[in-house]
Amino acid sequence: MKLITFSPLHIGDGGELIPFEYIKEGDKIKVYPFEYFINKLYETYKDPQALQLKLLQLKEITTTGLRENLNNYFKKTGVVIPPKYEIFTKVDLFVNSRIKTFIKNLEGPYIPGSEIKGALRTVFLYGILKKDPNIKVRLLDEIEKLKKEINELRKILDLKQKKDKKKNILENLQNTIENLENKIFRANQKDGQYDLFKSLIISDSERISYNDLYVDAVRVLNSSRDLRTYTEVLKAGLEIQLNGFIDDKIALEGLKKLSLLNENLKNQNIEKVTWLFLKDSAIDLYLSLIEKEKDFVENKVKDLELKNSLLTQLKKLETAINKVKESSKILIPLRLGQHQGYLSITIMQLIKDEKPELFNEVFKISVQQVRSELNKTRKILEGEKKFLGWCFLYVD
Secondary structure, three states, X not given: OEEEEOOOEOOEEEEEEOHHHEEEEOOEEEEOOHHHHHHHHHHHOOOXXXXXXXXXXXXXXXXXXXXXXXXXXXXXXXXXXXXXXXXEEOOXXXXXXXXXXXXXXXXXXXXXXXHHHHHHHHHHHHHHHHHOHHHHHHHHHHHHHHHHHHHHHHHOOOHHHHHHHHHHHHHHHHHHHHHHHHHHHHOOOXXXXXXXXXXXXXXXXOOOOHHHEEEEEEEEEOOOOOOEEEEEEEOOOOEEEOOEEEOHHHHOOOHHHHOOOOHHHOOOOHHHOOHHHHHHHHHHHHHHHHHHHHHHHHHHOOOHHHHHHHHHHHXXXXXXXXXXXXXXXXXXXXXXXXXXOHHHHOOHHHHHHHOHHHHHHHHHHHOOOOOOOOOOOEEEEOOOOEOOOEEEEEEO
C-alpha cells in the first residue's frame, strides 16, 4: 500500500516554531526546536562553567531588545550547533513569524494511519448514505427539525437565552451525527468495540525525508483581512509506503467471531467494508466536491492568474479521478490533513447536494463564524497557488 500525494498537504502536530527556533538564510530555513537546541548545548559544552555561561547568555538575549532571535545568540556567544533539519521556503517570511509544524515522531515526519482511516471513514459514511435512501431520508428529516429550532433562535432577543439555545442546537446536531454513525458503523451500539472499522487496519507511514517538506503560506481567499499562516507542508508527487489491510474475518464473516457481536447485533453493512466500496464511495464524494470547488473558483476568485492556476489543478484532479474510476486498480482518492475545508470532512456535502437551503441554515449555526456571504472563503497555498491535501491511496 502507498499514499500518492497529488497536491501539497499539511498534517499538523499542534506545534509551531517560534522565531528563536529557526534561522532563515535566503530561501533556506535551519530549524532548531528548543528542546533539541538545549540538548545540543549540553552535549557541546561539557565543562559546567562554560555551559553556565552559555545558559546565562541565552537568558540575557531572550529578555533584552534582541529577544527571540537565535541568529543573534549564535553571533554573540560563538555557539556552533548544527540544525536538526533544513527545509526550503517558497515565500518570504515576515519578521518574527511563527511556522506551523508538520507531524513528526522520533524518526521524522510521517503520515499517521489514523489520518487515512479517518478520511476513509468519512468516505464510507458518505457511500452508505448515498446508496441507502431510507437512511438518507431519516437523516434529512432529523436535520429539518434543527432548521425549525434555528428559526426559533432568530426570534430570541435575550443574549443568554440565545447563547443557550444555540448551544442546544449544536448539541442536537452532534447527537444526530453520532446516532447516524452508531447506526451505520456499530449497529446502534455506542461501545467502540462494535465498530465496523475495527476491520480496517492501517499503519503509520514509513519515515518521510525532511527534504520532502518545505515552508509555504496558507492563505485565506476572499477574507476582508490579509490572513496567512506560515506552514510546513509535504510535497506533491510523493509515493509514501505504509501497510494496510481489511481483516476478512471481521469484515465479511462478522464481528461475532471475535466475540464482539452476536447474531442479533450483526451489522448489515459488514459486507460493504471492502476496498472496492471505499473506492466507489470516494469517487462519488470527491467528484461532487470538485464541482463545488470549481464553482467557487469561477465565481469568487477575481485574480485571473490565481483563478487559472486553481482551475487547472481541479481539472487535472478531476481527470485523474475519472481515470481511476475506469481502472480495475484500487486507487482511492482522499483529502487529508488540515485546511481541506468544511465539505471534505463532514456529511454536510450530502445535505448540500440534496437540500441546499437546508445546508445554508445548518451551516450558519455549525461553524464558529459566518459572514453575510455563506461559505465564501477557501484556504490555499500562496506560493504554490493550490488547494491542499489531495492524495490517492493505492492498495496493491
